[in-house]
Amino acid sequence: MLVHDDSHRGLHSEQGGRPGEHPGRSRNPVVKVHDIAWLEFEKPDLAAAEVFARAFGFTVAYRSATELDLRGALPGSPCVIVRKGRRSRFVGPAFTAAAATDVLRLADHLGVTARRLPEHLGGVGVDVREPAGALVRVVADTIEHPALEVQPAHVHNTGGEVRRVNATQRPPRAPAVVERLGHVVLQSDRYLASLDWYLDHLGLIVSDFLHFPGQRDRGPTMSFIRCDQGSTPVDHHTLAMTLGPRSRYVHSAYQVADLDALAAGGEHLRALGYRHSWGIGRHIQGSQIFDYWRDPDGFLVEHFTDGDRFDSSLEPGWAEMTASGLAQWGPPATADFLGVAPGRESLREALSMPGALRSDNEFDLSRLLGLLKVARS
Template sequence: MKQDAHTNLHSERGPLRGEHLGRSRDPVIKVADLAWLEFEKTDLDRAEAFARDFGFAVASCTPDTLYLRGTLPGAQCVVVRRGPRSRFLGPAFRAAEAADLGRLAATTGSDVRELGELGGGRVIELRDPSGFPVRVVHGVTDLPPLPEQHPLTLNVGVDPRRINRAQRPAREPARVQRLGHVVLETRMFERALGWYLNTLGMIVSDFLFLDDQRDRGPTMAFLRCDRGGDPADHHTLAMHLGPGVGYVHSAYQVADLDAVAAGGEYLADRGYRRVWGIGRHAQGSQIFDYWRDPDRLMVEHFADGDLFDCTVEPGWAPMSATGLAQWGPPVTRDFLGTSPSPAMLHTVMTALRGENELDAARLLGLMKAMKA
């Protein structure tokens, strides 16, 4: 039985009559998880140095490809390929069953092929309505676990568990455990949302809408994998309407708040740039800390995120800058992507002239929300 969002499980508001259901009645398949993300970088040595400082382990490397992993068993988290510029190439999702690739191939007219890389397996290559290449893989051999960075033992209220021992978290990289989610910006929000729900069987945990334009539908969605009764991350993929089309950030789980904080101090000591943090998000509830890598791509350490099974219905909330966190420092322009620049102006003008879902009213509503 589905749980109603009005029960305050995660949002004070649920859908109004006739609003988006947040799931497909008959999806082609239901992906089980986000497998990895692929990037292109000009300098693999610099990319590896940041990756180690951020807390990744190197699973394998060749002269032209770097495979990064977390401590938990599974596939690599990130694949970095040498290329002429630094950019996001796209996500890879893990199919629940081998037959899912065949169903996708029959529906989309794509081919299933062997994946001749680390871990092997088979892959089908698709493209979403925004133009992002999307891979769906199955049969990739899991990497074995690595030594963990264990959460600290906390003395909480009347339940002390640490006696005659002091807390001294090491100032060291926060060991990444696994890939959590990726966030994308798109001018084709409704079309892209429908594609991920209908093709990959994802379901919406939370919608955000422009406060004075709710009748036009949501402008952001947090999507999770539908594993039935098995819980999944509040969001594996998040998308929002905007003038650009591209990568916003990706997030990687670490052990606890102290790992987030001490790992952040280590990154600061090494001269990297914090974008926003530390705080606790509203949608997803996770403790967050955002950083820029040397190529200015944004990445997040997180801990203590929400897990939902398939029974939880979408929550609905107004989009606003202050609504992004329950506590923490004020959100930065860098995080919001609202710092004025000639490139930003060009992106906006290009979007308004194109055939997409962004018009002047939507743009003004988004600008108002990011100042709220």
């Protein structure tokens, strides 16, 4: 007799919003960005950054004494730009506008100046600040690098369907070829203000909201946000945002071909001594298969495959935020992934809390208690 496990009942967020809750989109955004373009970092050691990048599956698109641009195998702009700096830090995300006129419209609306980007990137861009102070770039007409060779997806024999005969499966323990940047997750101490800014100015729309346990009446504390391309399906989330005691980078995610590429690529990273954070598993919001790693500077990066694609017709789902609700299957979320393992990052987070509770932001004592409840769930 089959026994059905109901432990995940209620964790999926197919239920929608209630009357009066956040609608998850703006009625009249200034522009509608089409995708995430790249992420920008500063690091003191570009050579070490390149060694890890190649092991993770990136290809170098541009290199100088002060800059390293990393790309995926699919055609497009670089997906990570690393500039030499005195310390390691996340600078901000860049989003692709539909046209240069949208960049100019956004610049004019916010009273800032658009500029030509460096020759090796091409196009135009504008730098703006969202309410929590984080830098956001919007770009257009950047150079599109041609496609590179990708890892072919494996042919699987599944159930009663036989598609592979007289052939074996031998995925090599080699770098999982990064195909593209999928999303970035950011924390903000002014989460709702930052969320509304992205919806109102960049035309992003929410796929799923999460709220702290027992605090739905106070509104959401995390959102998974996608681009609005109308009837064209796009990633479930290009940006995810969550409430916390300080504004910071959480992680970024990069698509690979399939589960075999992800798993074998992880074995390659493990053999080289890189630090595994969490995985392999399948998320709930977004459904992607995931595997998380730390780069030499401590930044959390994700290999993913098989993510959801939504068009603009779907309304936001709502669910309670819990640690156990982060995955449909896989090992429990680790202390490292949750940010509570002993170390510099968790210490910075802890030291930021007293100041956050005294400051004029959205992180108050009730929210702190809700966040602690999430970590214990």
